[in-house]
Amino acid sequence: MSNEDELFPLFCQLAVEFGGVSFAWIGIADLQSERIILVESFATDTDFLQNIHISTRQDTAAGCGPSATAYRNNHPVLTSDWANSPLTKAEHTTASGLNWASSGAFPIQRNGQPFAVLSVYHETENFFDSESYGLFEVISRNITFALNNFDWEQARHHALETLRSNEQHFRAYFEHSMFGMAASRPDESWIEVNQALCDILGYTAEELVTTTRDALTHPDDIEPNHTLFKQLLDDSIDEFMLEKRFIKKSGEIIDAHLAVRAVRNTDGSLAYAVALIADISLRKLAERREHMHRNTLEKVARGGSLQDIMAQVIQSIESMHPDAMCSILLMDDKGEHLLNGAAPSLPDSFNNAINGIKIGTGVGCC
Numbered sequence: 001m002s003n004e005d006e007l008f009p010l011f012c013q014l015a016v017e018f019g020g021v022s023f024a025w026i027g028i029a030d031l032q033s034e035r036i037i038l039v040e041s042f043a044t045d046t047d048f049l050q051n052i053h054i055s056t057r058q059d060t061a062a063g064c065g066p067s068a069t070a071y072r073n074n075h076p077v078l079t080s081d082w083a084n085s086p087l088t089k090a091e092h093t094t095a096s097g098l099n100w101a102s103s104g105a106f107p108i109q110r111n112g113q114p115f116a117v118l119s120v121y122h123e124t125e126n127f128f129d130s131e132s133y134g135l136f137e138v139i140s141r142n143i144t145f146a147l148n149n150f151d152w153e154q155a156r157h158h159a160l161e162t163l164r165s166n167e168q169h170f171r172a173y174f175e176h177s178m179f180g181m182a183a184s185r186p187d188e189s190w191i192e193v194n195q196a197l198c199d200i201l202g203y204t205a206e207e208l209v210t211t212t213r214d215a216l217t218h219p220d221d222i223e224p225n226h227t228l229f230k231q232l233l234d235d236s237i238d239e240f241m242l243e244k245r246f247i248k249k250s251g252e253i254i255d256a257h258l259a260v261r262a263v264r265n266t267d268g269s270l271a272y273a274v275a276l277i278a279d280i281s282l283r284k285l286a287e288r289r290e291h292m293h294r295n296t297l298e299k300v301a302r303g304g305s306l307q308d309i310m311a312q313v314i315q316s317i318e319s320m321h322p323d324a325m326c327s328i329l330l331m332d333d334k335g336e337h338l339l340n341g342a343a344p345s346l347p348d349s350f351n352n353a354i355n356g357i358k359i360g361t362g363v364g365c366c
Contacts, residue, residue: 180277218245
């Protein structure tokens, strides 16, 4: 799957066949006309969408419905009684006779900006319980993730094509690229690095070219990187890509996407290698959060105990933030005291001191 033409039909179909709704559609915001334009739908009752007008502006009646509100606020909007909800008033005439009773609008972002909205409908009132709400949130986030990947791949492809052109173009791209870039010798030492890579890793160019690649790489990722570079050196491959972890000058570990291409001498030997490095830490963090969210929902659906669920949440958060020690505190039935929920990494002395403490100003550690 490489573009929206394949992506949107698939997720509309998934929303209906897997999510259980009667109808699903995706609309993209057109900034020029200030409207949300239908691009894909799945179900039988789609005629009304050809006549409906949804504005992105809040100061118009057509911009106050669930889809427009979800788009602007980047937050899902649900209606449990669609026919009588004031939010859906503008849609009642064009959608009369469809017997919808519940609806949900879920925002879709692209590169951190509002881009589109997924709207779904069902013929039962109060259709969206916590499980179905979570499912459609996952679907909309997956669409966002896929769109961002399309853009990243397109930018990466453009960058590699630029590298294949002449030296003048390469120099301009190298110096002004939004990606970190570096040229390295066959022994993996640096020849040159650009400012974007310096910014990503927190070094000056002078510091970076005297720092070994292994010193910048997470210990668990050194061997896979060496293996692929050796294949480049042996002329087994001309380019490779992998996701790896870099260690910044501050000691912080970041996730990165690395793409490396060989530049060869006339005899086929490696003259130097050009690397593109993109910081994907936010994307990887979102993936880990999504994994935590999915695992938690699955444990809830299987009837897991509150203690097991809290322990899993803490374990997931601490794995995403290795330097953190986390806890979940509960209130007693009267809402007057704090009780330990889960805090596997904190010392018993701290947990015992907090457990049962009266809630009040200046109480606790935060």
